[in-house]
Amino acid sequence: MDPAAVVVCIAATLAALVHGYIFVLETLRWQHPATRRVFGTSAEQAAQSKQLAANQGVYNLLLGIAALVGVLVLLTGGADAGLAVALTATGIMLGAAVYLVASDRRLARAALVQGLFPLIAVVAALVALAG
Template sequence: MLIAGLVLAGVAALVHVYIFYLESFAWTRPRTRATFGTTVQEAEVTRPLALNQGYYNLFLAIVTAVGIVLTAAGSTPAGAALVLAGTGSMLAASLVLVISDPTKRSAALTQGLVPLLAVVAVVVGLTV
């Protein structure tokens, strides 16, 4: 189960790298604006905020990836702690999103479902 959790955590990390790209480099492009539901004006005004948020997503992905590598290398306590910190933060951010704006349920689900599954699988894998 731990391996399944690490694979799910890897998928979650990749999703967050993609979100980093969208928020940090493609924020004002039409497709990204459609994805996030922003106008040209809103995208321009919020560009610095999106850049910052994008980097937060990248850092969560990096923490998760380092945890996966450490766990795979046999440093299970440290690696699992990082995987759970990264994916747990991803999950928490998705909950904040849906609580703050219920119309963003779909985005929150995209952002949080795989991290939730990763957290559950890693915890189960560690307790078996």
């Protein structure tokens, strides 16, 4: 396997794990005090936004699953298709992270957590596709 594709597999898997964790926070633990501290919400705000947060959490989970599908396709010999799926999923993740920091500079740390592995995967996928 191309070294860049190996990097895609690792970074996309790590991105999927981060997005799976975000799913847990936004869907299963949204009103928990520790989660409210992470997102800076009050108990009242968390209660009022529970459905919206859960919907966003499901999006994060589905993006993570898509990234893992790309990795699985890559690992089973479908280089171009796997790269395309992984690039799409991690590109969307990266776009969301860029939007997050662009919309509020105070969220730069959250955007970094959300976007670092997708950024690595996107760059590696572009290198692999160019090679």
